[in-house]
Amino acid sequence: MRGFNNSEFEQRTAKAQALMAEHQFSAILLTNEADVRYFTGYLTRFWESPCRPWYLIIPAAGKPVAVIPSIGGALMRSTWIDDVRTWRAPDMQDDGVTLLSQALQQIAPDGRIATPSGMQSWLRMPQNYYHQLLANLGISKLLCDANIVRDLRMVKSPEEVAKIRHACQIAARAFERMGEIAKAGVPLSKVWREFQMLCLDEGADWVPYLSIGVGELGYTDVISPAGDTPLREGDILMLDTGLIYDGYFCDYCRNFAIGHGDKQVQEAWHTLMRATQAGIEAGKPGAKASDVFKAMDEVLTGGKGIGDTGRLGHGLGTQLTELPSLIATDHTILQEGMVITLEPSIVLTDGGVIVHEDNYVVAANGLQALSPAAATDLPIL
């Protein structure tokens, strides 16, 4: 099924409002795609255009109120939201600021307006508009939302998990077809483009993210666009896909040896598999994100901590990466319904790295795989 029943949005909103009451927030102001969509179901690629701001207000009671450019009015009115206020954007004189100010004055006359303010959040509106808004409201700043939105979004409903699982299955079918596109002599950039085509062919709605790494003894760069250098016999090739199905990501990677795998690489690969297994065993409800990190890091480095990637996994959902982070200092408690990646990495002797990543949902009895089981040995193309 595409989308969600309205009851899903009702529940999300009711949970937010219960937490808002604890903090005496009269409104939460949302400005980013993932947050706006979470409470409305408003799904569009139109956010790719940075020209227009979009606002959603969660009141203390009742349905959220949308204050958005008129180009999105019809689509927003097709969601469960009733109160959709629009202006014709862009407007050089008053680009929605008065409309937003009036809505907030009406909904939160006491000025107790919060907005997501912690890690992985930002206020997606021009600073000039923000300062005008504060002046209109007679307040000095928006309040931090006490991580209400982040904490709600971290725990997925079964319907959300099903979409992530579906996205993982699409990627799995694309990975099974790697032999069609990758072998010695093929330029890396061609593999990069054609893997995105395989993802689309297997049912991805779109492919916002694909990282690629290649090298003989691990890869040194996993964030650049692919260059035109051909794959060579003996290379290890890594593809890390973030594809979208119905607004939800998968985020996992697969490694392949081209022709044959170096012995050191094979051994590293088996270490990654052991680290993953340690993560799975540690990832019970009630454990902390840092516990999972420590279990994996013990296998990878003997507990010495890791390198520049910064973490050994993270949440995912409507965004490619969400919180929590699997690092030594993130003590977020795992709860049923959280979806996380386990992403162990190992540095080889020449400084190259090998990464493995899979996706899991936290179930009552521990981590349940959403991505398919990795091969026992490093696959060879």
Place this chain on the structure above:
Amino acid sequence: MRGFNNSEFEQRTAKAQALMAEHQFSAILLTNEADVRYFTGYLTRFWESPCRPWYLIIPAAGKPVAVIPSIGGALMRSTWIDDVRTWRAPDMQDDGVTLLSQALQQIAPDGRIATPSGMQSWLRMPQNYYHQLLANLGISKLLCDANIVRDLRMVKSPEEVAKIRHACQIAARAFERMGEIAKAGVPLSKVWREFQMLCLDEGADWVPYLSIGVGELGYTDVISPAGDTPLREGDILMLDTGLIYDGYFCDYCRNFAIGHGDKQVQEAWHTLMRATQAGIEAGKPGAKASDVFKAMDEVLTGGKGIGDTGRLGHGLGTQLTELPSLIATDHTILQEGMVITLEPSIVLTDGGVIVHEDNYVVAANGLQALSPAAATDLPIL
């Protein structure tokens, strides 16, 4: 050629610094992908992960200084930037705020730090970090950058224009192959996915944006993901692509009649072509964005103004949509090197809309097309 010579970044930085001197800014702080890339060449899809903030500081003199997560350190050091300061992100205690504060205290001890603050900008960092930064610096807010960055980015170098032209040519080859994927009976969602595959097959690095519209007498929704309804004989189908080549977008659309085109649709199509021609004739250097709007709107509505889409074209480049906006109130003066879209739309009698869009660079003698000439008549599939 991929990327740019360093001289390009030197020139961009020197121009920014000349303008900064006029405003007595000691630093400009940049936090968004397009702005950071503009001054560094730092190109990666890793921004898809919202977890980490990234900072670039333009000082009053000398090269920009990067303050970024260590995962990006190696790639940033491969650009022309020398001073790359990193922290291991995410960090639950101090996620780069102290490092950024120290850099800004050193570069701008007078606290005259500006940041893009107008339309189409936002501060991509958590509000909590922002307030901590202000406290560390002992200032009450960042200054508005007087649109320095926006104004520089609006005028493209010949090398930038070449990349946009290349992106347009990739899309053109994909549009020529529409007959392979679209005909009556094919679900719209399949056309949507397969057109993205065509773009990749023809050389797109990735496809961040593809909007689709379909209907008998125009389309009523151009921002939703495609549904599974099959194309029907007599439909008009519109695809609007924003694909990426080497970090630069094209953004234009094509319409196709499935089997045959309705007479009213055909007439509307010819009106769109006439409006485009009027826009081309008005789009000389020295003319205002609003002049181009008025010339097109005269053809489309007799000068009555337009509907909810809000504008009849816009800038493009490293972002799908950039400023200026072709609206009645945007009086930005067209300069050689600006790249814009002309995007006339017309509402049919049943309320459906038809849109046409092409891409142009402002040359000495007027608008020069970057996307290929549209067909004389509405193409039929």
